[in-house]
Amino acid sequence: MASPQGSRAPLEFGGPLGAAALMLLLPATMFHLLLVVRSGPARLLGPPPYLPGLQVLWSPRMLLLWLTWLGLQAALYLLPARKVAEGQELKDKSRLLYPINGNPIYDFFLGRELNPRVWSFDFKYFCELRPGLIGWVLINLAMLMQEAELRGSPSLAMWLVNGFQLLYVGDALWHEEAVLTTMDITHDGFGFMLAFGDLAWVPFTYSLQAQFLLHHPQPLGLPVASVICLINAVGYYIFRGANSQKNTFRKNPSDPRVADLETIPTATGRQLLVSGWWGMVRHPNYLGDLIMALAWSLPCGVSHLLPYFYLLYFTALLVHREARDEQQCLQKYGLAWHEYCRRVPYRILPYIY
Numbered sequence: 357m358a359s360p361q362g363s364r365a366p367l368e369f370g371g372p373l374g375a376a377a378l379m380l381l382l383p384a385t386m387f388h389l390l391l392v393v394r395s396g397p398a399r400l401l402g403p404p405p406y407l408p409g410l411q412v413l414w415s416p417r418m419l420l421l422w423l424t425w426l427g428l429q430a431a432l433y434l435l436p437a438r439k440v441a442e443g444q445e446l447k448d449k450s451r452l453l454y455p456i457n458g459n460p461i462y463d464f465f466l467g468r469e470l471n472p473r474v475w476s477f478d479f480k481y482f483c484e485l486r487p488g489l490i491g492w493v494l495i496n497l498a499m500l501m502q503e504a505e506l507r508g509s510p511s512l513a514m515w516l517v518n519g520f521q522l523l524y525v526g527d528a529l530w531h532e533e534a535v536l537t538t539m540d541i542t543h544d545g546f547g548f549m550l551a552f553g554d555l556a557w558v559p560f561t562y563s564l565q566a567q568f569l570l571h572h573p574q575p576l577g578l579p580v581a582s583v584i585c586l587i588n589a590v591g592y593y594i595f596r597g598a599n600s601q602k603n604t605f606r607k608n609p610s611d612p613r614v615a616d617l618e619t620i621p622t623a624t625g626r627q628l629l630v631s632g633w634w635g636m637v638r639h640p641n642y643l644g645d646l647i648m649a650l651a652w653s654l655p656c657g658v659s660h661l662l663p664y665f666y667l668l669y670f671t672a673l674l675v676h677r678e679a680r681d682e683q684q685c686l687q688k689y690g691l692a693w694h695e696y697c698r699r700v701p702y703r704i705l706p707y708i709y
């Protein structure tokens with residue numbers, strides 16, 4: 357967003373250099389992970405065990421399968437029988453125009469079109485949930501079925517990982533409307549980051565634990581499994597509770613479920629919650645999400661670092677995302693946000709960060 361003096365807003369992700377580096381690093385990282393997870397040593401920090409030839413990597417049949425999957429999801433997305441929810445309005449009812457800063461690499465990475473649509477087909481909204489997230493649980497299911505074929509039945513660890521991540525995706529689809537209040541929909545353009553993130557990064561790296569368990573079976577006793585289920589339940593409780601509380605408040609501050617919460621008025625007319633989940637830390641939903649990320653890795657044991665890649669990546673993503681959101685909220689709310697930070701000093705982890 358341009359500042360009042362008209363000067364260009366500071367570039368995120370390290371500007372063009374950071375964007376270019378990420379566009380090389382992310383596909384390479386995903387490729388490395390998919391090679392290493394199939395190898396015996398499964399060493400996250402080691403070199404990939406081998407580099408497959410082009411004849412292995414290029415498969416017209418797989419391309420056709422992927423395009424068919426995308427087409428199926430697009431057809432289901434266009435089904436007439438669906439609820440239409442309004443997106444977030446901007447403060448003065450209009451839509452800000454982002455200055456095209458004449459920087460192709462950065463624009464290509466972050467995207468400049470906030471709502472890329474062809475007729476009613478919203479590419480960003482479609483990609484955010486459907487092909488990637490549903491693809492993720494389908495890959496998990498394929499791993500579970502392949503383990504059953506290989507070993508007679510799926511391991512308890514594979515059941516846990518499948519169950520936890522099915523809950524997460526099912527929750528996202530059940531609360532589909534809540535996506536409209538996420539940063540991706542309200543602030544980020546649809547560029548390489550979200551297109552690659554939604555369509556490749558989510559299905560193929562988020563299913564890493566299930567892929568790891570297929571190639572590296574892990575023993576898991578019931579007592580430990582019960583503790584891991586409890587950890588995931590706590591994470592989900594915080595994640596869902598915080599997101600629902602904020603979304604309910606944003607939709608209707610007078611809703612009985614949130615009406616008695618303490619708030620801070622802002623110059624925009626919107627209020628900030630300062631009690632309940634959002635009085636504990638400034639991003640309680642991230643805390644719940646990170647606790648679940650830990651629960652997804654634990655069934656893979658502690659013999660390898662690879663299954664914890666998601667937790668490490670996700671921590672970095674949410675810490676960076678939280679910093680971006682802070683900047684946006686500071687611009688939106690000014691002194692009210694300073695007051696919120698004074699009263700709720702921790703960002704994600706109570707008394708730590």
Ligand SMILES: NC(=O)C1=CN([C@@H]2O[C@H](COP(=O)(O)OP(=O)(O)OC[C@H]3O[C@@H](n4cnc5c(N)ncnc54)[C@H](OP(=O)(O)O)[C@@H]3O)[C@@H](O)[C@H]2O)C=CC1
Binds near residue numbers: 602642645
């Ligand atoms: N699995 C994954 O890969 C990822 C998952 N996520 C998850 O997505 C969910 C959404 O996260 P994200 O999109 O980052 O945005 P959030 O849901 O955290 O929303 C941030 C916005 O909420 C509003 N807000 C912040 N504090 C308050 C407050 N005290 N009172 C009222 N409103 C407030 C502000 O917007 P405004 O005031 O304008 O309404 C702010 O910009 C999270 O649960 C996160 O864990 C996110 C990224 C990746």
Ligand SMILES: CC(C)=CCC[C@@H](C)[C@H]1CC=C2C3=C(CC[C@@]21C)[C@@]1(C)CC[C@H](O)C(C)(C)[C@@H]1CC3
Binds near residue numbers: 382485535538553557
């Ligand atoms: C490093 C890299 C490729 C970055 C791209 C990040 C994206 C993978 C994520 C950015 C925000 C996301 C959200 C979800 C999935 C991952 C991406 C796209 C999300 C749809 C997962 C399910 C949740 O319930 C959610 C709907 C809250 C969430 C929204 C943000």
